[in-house]
Amino acid sequence: MVNRLSVVDVNLCVGCQCCMMACNRRFGEGGTAKSAINIKSIGGVERGFIVIVCRACKDPPCMKVCPTNALTKRPGGGVILNQSKCIGCKRCVETCTLDAIQWDDSTEKPVICVHCGYCTNYCQYDVIKMEETNQ
Amino acid sequence: MNDPLSNVLHIDLSRKRFWTENRNELFNEMIGGSGVAIKLLAEECPKGTDPLAPENPIIFAVGPLTGLYPIASKTVAMFKSPLTGNLGESHCGGRSAVAIRFAGYGAIIIKGFSETPVYLAIHGDKIRFRDASVIWNMANSTTVGRILREKESGSGIRSIMRIGRAGEKKVSYASVVTETYRHFGRLGLGAVFGSKQLKAIVISGKKNIPVSDMKSYREIYQETFRLLSSAEMRKYHELGTSMNVMPLNELGALPTKNLQESKFENAEAISGETFEKNFLGRRVACAHCPVACIHLAALREVYEKEPYFYKTEMISYDYELIFALGSMLGISSPQALLKLMDEVEILGLDAMSTGVALAWATEAQQKGIITTKETNGLKLNWNDEESYSKAVNYIAAQVNEFYETLGKGVTYTSSKYGGKEFALAFGGNEMPGYHTGPATHLGFLIGSRHSHLDNAGYNIDQKALAKISKLTPEEMIDKLIEEEAWRQILSSLVICFFARGIYKSELISKAFKTIGKEFNEKKLKKIGLKILKEKYRFKKREGFIIKNLEIPERIFQTETPSGKLSKEIFNEGLKIAEMKLTSI
Numbered sequence: 001m002v003n004r005l006s007v008v009d010v011n012l013c014v015g016c017q018c019c020m021m022a023c024n025r026r027f028g029e030g031g032t033a034k035s036a037i038n039i040k041s042i043g044g045v046e047r048g049f050i051v052i053v054c055r056a057c058k059d060p061p062c063m064k065v066c067p068t069n070a071l072t073k074r075p076g077g078g079v080i081l082n083q084s085k086c087i088g089c090k091r092c093v094e095t096c097t098l099d100a101i102q103w104d105d106s107t108e109k110p111v112i113c114v115h116c117g118y119c120t121n122y123c124q125y126d127v128i129k130m131e132e133t134n135q
Numbered sequence: 136m137n138d139p140l141s142n143v144l145h146i147d148l149s150r151k152r153f154w155t156e157n158r159n160e161l162f163n164e165m166i167g168g169s170g171v172a173i174k175l176l177a178e179e180c181p182k183g184t185d186p187l188a189p190e191n192p193i194i195f196a197v198g199p200l201t202g203l204y205p206i207a208s209k210t211v212a213m214f215k216s217p218l219t220g221n222l223g224e225s226h227c228g229g230r231s232a233v234a235i236r237f238a239g240y241g242a243i244i245i246k247g248f249s250e251t252p253v254y255l256a257i258h259g260d261k262i263r264f265r266d267a268s269v270i271w272n273m274a275n276s277t278t279v280g281r282i283l284r285e286k287e288s289g290s291g292i293r294s295i296m297r298i299g300r301a302g303e304k305k306v307s308y309a310s311v312v313t314e315t316y317r318h319f320g321r322l323g324l325g326a327v328f329g330s331k332q333l334k335a336i337v338i339s340g341k342k343n344i345p346v347s348d349m350k351s352y353r354e355i356y357q358e359t360f361r362l363l364s365s366a367e368m369r370k371y372h373e374l375g376t377s378m379n380v381m382p383l384n385e386l387g388a389l390p391t392k393n394l395q396e397s398k399f400e401n402a403e404a405i406s407g408e409t410f411e412k413n414f415l416g417r418r419v420a421c422a423h424c425p426v427a428c429i430h431l432a433a434l435r436e437v438y439e440k441e442p443y444f445y446k447t448e449m450i451s452y453d454y455e456l457i458f459a460l461g462s463m464l465g466i467s468s469p470q471a472l473l474k475l476m477d478e479v480e481i482l483g484l485d486a487m488s489t490g491v492a493l494a495w496a497t498e499a500q501q502k503g504i505i506t507t508k509e510t511n512g513l514k515l516n517w518n519d520e521e522s523y524s525k526a527v528n529y530i531a532a533q534v535n536e537f538y539e540t541l542g543k544g545v546t547y548t549s550s551k552y553g554g555k556e557f558a559l560a561f562g563g564n565e566m567p568g569y570h571t572g573p574a575t576h577l578g579f580l581i582g583s584r585h586s587h588l589d590n591a592g593y594n595i596d597q598k599a600l601a602k603i604s605k606l607t608p609e610e611m612i613d614k615l616i617e618e619e620a621w622r623q624i625l626s627s628l629v630i631c632f633f634a635r636g637i638y639k640s641e642l643i644s645k646a647f648k649t650i651g652k653e654f655n656e657k658k659l660k661k662i663g664l665k666i667l668k669e670k671y672r673f674k675k676r677e678g679f680i681i682k683n684l685e686i687p688e689r690i691f692q693t694e695t696p697s698g699k700l701s702k703e704i705f706n707e708g709l710k711i712a713e714m715k716l717t718s719i
Contacts, residue, residue: 014427016420018205018360025356028349030203031237032292033341040291043284045314045419046431046449105341122360124425
């Protein structure tokens with residue numbers, strides 16, 4: 001059994017972005033520049049928010065378009081990035097239907113969710129959780 | 136460590152120039168937020184400056200913990216206030232502080248005047264002066280937000296500050312609206328924007344903030360986050376600040392109908408409980424704050440001339456708005472109150488000053504001091520939402536001499552028309568919603584921004600009522616000054632005051648350590664006093680004298696929970712305050 005991050009109920013999201021800050025903290029810095037999860041409003045906070053995060057595709061399009069095979073299948077869905085093979089062409093970013101691959105301007109490499117679940121510890125409202133997948 | 140906090144961005148609207156300056160020593164000395172802003176204000180604002188002149192600077196400042204730790208997400212704005220003619224300070228949440236921090240700045244200074252309307256787009260290092268002539272004259276601040284949302288980048292990580300009609304017309308208590316529901320509300324920053332022909336600022340950035348000890352950073356973060364989940368904080372998420380309506384009313388401390396009364400017979404209809412049950416549609420948070428205290432009511436309205444057509448407006452409510460636009464005006468319908476709040480939001484006015492101004496005007500008209508000639512035909516009566524809604528628009532549009540005057544606040548208006556005894560302002564700033572006893576009013580008088588948030592005098596009154604402690608005037612003044620001095624530390628770290636019970640000196644010291652800085656309790660307290668002293672130095676420089684403070688007679692006429700207030704306490708208290716504030 002492996003885990004993947006899933007969005008339980010987007011209506012519960014208050015837009016605090018603590019999940020984004022948490023993801024970024026994995027790199028020991030404050031900010032959102034290296035966050036793999038992205039929260040934004042649906043055109044004004046009064047309408048609520050969207051939670052943009054990798055949904056751990058079983059047959060990931062991002063992997064298929066990578067010209068250098070820097071992306072390989074992750075057990076449980078999604079992909080693993082090999083930084084040294086990545087040439088920063090952004091094709092994975094453009095291909096993802098969900099826009100769930102973020103971009104790190106400082107390294108010019110994609111930021112891809114590793115489904116570690118660290119962010120879920122900082123969601124007060126149970127918007128996101130880890131769930132088991134069979135693969 | 137390369138923390139961009141010490142970068143100060145200067146913007147000159149007259150010459151359309153910008154530059155950055157490193158002020159590392161200033162941030163080390165004064166922390167950030169209020170501490171840094173008061174120093175920058177004293178440097179940048181020449182003595183005697185007209186608040187609406189190009190020389191009046193707009194200073195924004197954030198703090199070292201912003202973006203690193205939760206709830207340190209307020210932006211402090213400082214400027215010379217067009218309302219009081221003295222120190223202007225206003226705090227705003229939303230995404231503003233985090234956006235400024237991640238754009239790579241600790242403070243921003245805006246000076247000058249643009250010949251044509253302008254808006255600023257600050258995306259990290261890229262600063263653009265953009266033409267705003269198309270969105271100038273746009274009365275509705277929400278529409279301005281919608282337009283800029285489409286036009287500018289940075290979705291999800293940006294702040295959009297803008298003014299409505301009131302700011303353009305330089306109403307002395309015009310606000311700046313951010314993210315639709317948060318504001319630099321008090322003391323007229325919107326008018327200063329308007330005077331510079333600055334319609335809006337969009338700001339975003341993606342800079343990360345380094346720490347010096349990653350492991351302890353994650354640990355202290357975890358500890359802070361856990362504390363913020365406590366019951367003490369949950370109340371702000373549950374009913375929110377509007378939970379105060381019923382208890383304050385029961386106490387007899389809820390200013391009603393221009394403080395002719397301190398109990399409102401229809402308080403329940405406009406209470407937090409009523410709003411929660413019938414209107415609460417969504418709760419949202421400021422960036423990097425798990426508390427989510429922003430309460431939005433869903434108001435469904437039918438179009439009168441279009442059957443089957445409805446609109447649902449989302450309107451933000453809080454205790455102070457319920458007091459100022461509700462009980463103070465005798466409004467007993469929650470729908471009517473929400474519509475009035477919406478009007479004030481759209482036009483970009485400070486809800487508190489607006490409500491108190493309308494309450495003064497109502498009583499003045501009832502007493503025959505002003506007539507329909509002044510009010511542009513309106514007969515202002517308690518609970519008459521329709522007239523109030525029109526009056527709010529007349530203030531924002533400055534339709535005649537009377538509304539131009541009323542747009543300068545009740546102190547100024549009553550000096551012209553009379554009715555000083557019921558003009559409820561302290562130090563020129565309209566009163567907040569607490570008639571709890573002597574300490575709250577002494578607090579408004581001596582607080583550096585004449586706000587309940589300066590020193591929480593109501594807290595001292597409530598403790599006295601609960602017989603926990605009854606203080607002499609001297610003890611009261613000491614407590615007020617001590618509280619205000621400590622709050623300078625919170626507002627220099629730009630920590631939301633709701634979390635004052637969480638961010639105690641020990642936690643603050645630990646958080647500082649993770650970014651390589653040493654601040655123990657003693658040092659923090661010393662800096663707090665120093666910042667307060669700097670504020671008073673500025674106030675004195677601009678002509679503030681405690682002796683000259685006027686106290687509206689009304690506060691002595693209307694019962695507080697501990698009975699009628701005694702003038703002796705005020706005379707003695709102010710004398711002591713003058714002495715102490717000179718010597719701090």
